Amino acid sequence: MGDDLSMFLAVGAILHQLLCFKATVKERRKYTAYILGSLIPVSVYHVWADEIILHEIAFAVMIFLVSKYTRALIKVQITSEEARKKLGRMATFGISTGLFGYFLWNIDFHACYYVTVFKRWVGLPWGFLFELHGWWHIFTAIGAYVGMALVEYLVTIEEGETGRVEEGFVWPVREVLRDLDGVERKGMDGKKMK
Template sequence: MNIFTSQCYPDIPKPPAWGAPESQANFCEEDYIITSYIAEFVNTLTNLTYIIYAIHGLRRLRGNSGGPFSFLGFPYWGLAAVGICSGYFHGTLKYHSQMSDELSMLVATGLVLHRVLTFDGTPAYRRNGAVILLGILIPISVYHCVADETLVHVMTFGVMIVAIGVKTRQLVRLRIKDSDVRMKVRKLERFGACCAGLGFFLWNIDLHFCPTLTKLKRRIGLPFGMLLELHGWWHVLTAICAYIFMALTEYLTSDNLALGDRIEEGFVWPVRAVLRDVKGNENQKKKER
């Protein structure tokens, strides 16, 4: 059989195993077109990207003080929760699964924000920071679920993302003294931001040009038409962005920032390549001295 042969999309969707979709959000991917058990097939499977990156982040912490359940591990657990809850939402398209997806985004972002704001404080300062953050996020989350609105949720998420970006840039400037190393880390930071921007752009194309995309996907056929499920690319690109900023947060807020041997150990693409380059740059300067 020729693997490059496309098959036509089914004309009638499969009977939904979880009942008719009832979520407020429903994306351009046709519902239950591949299987009765997954409402949006590509949008569900692409959430594995979040989970894979989270697993790599948690594996890196094995053997460290506290391990995966340490203060450093919380953001990666949040990233895994995003992948699981988002997959649950896209797989069922139910109201409660949509709420779990959207709330997991706030939790994961809040954990990173808490880390960058309180890493150099005392345990009491960290606890107080967590209480304040929860005091803000819990009422917003309750309102979001009860009112079934999106504006406050999106604004809260956006404000936290901007705050993390601003604080990360400050940490790069304050914690990395070598100008060459700082430049390499800033490039990684910009790459992560570009991934998020591209993902947001593709999401909007998926949102505003859905009829055209659907016609094109059906013309191309399966499986290659799946490459035009642009919300799925949003998942992949934002997972890369989230991992970059979580890894940078771990790197910049660790006590052993002084670029020792094997600093890149345990990180994965694209962070590992940059930190390996950073270590090589540092070793070369030591030889020159």
């Protein structure tokens, strides 16, 4: 259950930051109430009834909203078309990685018995490759990090003045932001400015 609920915490934090960016205090309270008013009852029901369908639907809706609002924020915050494309690819990488991890989790959840039998048949060390629940943690962690870092970058930057902000991030975000830093420092003639 803790794994399932941590999914809500990660995506809920990103969604909250996206909705509250440039919002008034009254709007922030409203968004916070909407998110908590949705997630708390779904989480309580999920734990109490040990039911997964409502949890998966709520998670999918949140992922859709985060993806939609992140892409909209890229369009609003970034004027350079080349930088938009790079950040869009990073957003696609993050969502794809997270969804792939979620896909592996679903296989592990719905076909646990068969996966376990197969892992035992294959044996160690190769059975480790089919430890889908572990891979779920790795892939969703990468996806959540990319999403959180991208949104943090988008809500704090002043385009053209990154000030080496990428140094506060790790792979893959650091490499994309370093690349953007170079794009934003190009002069009108396409040569890099000093």
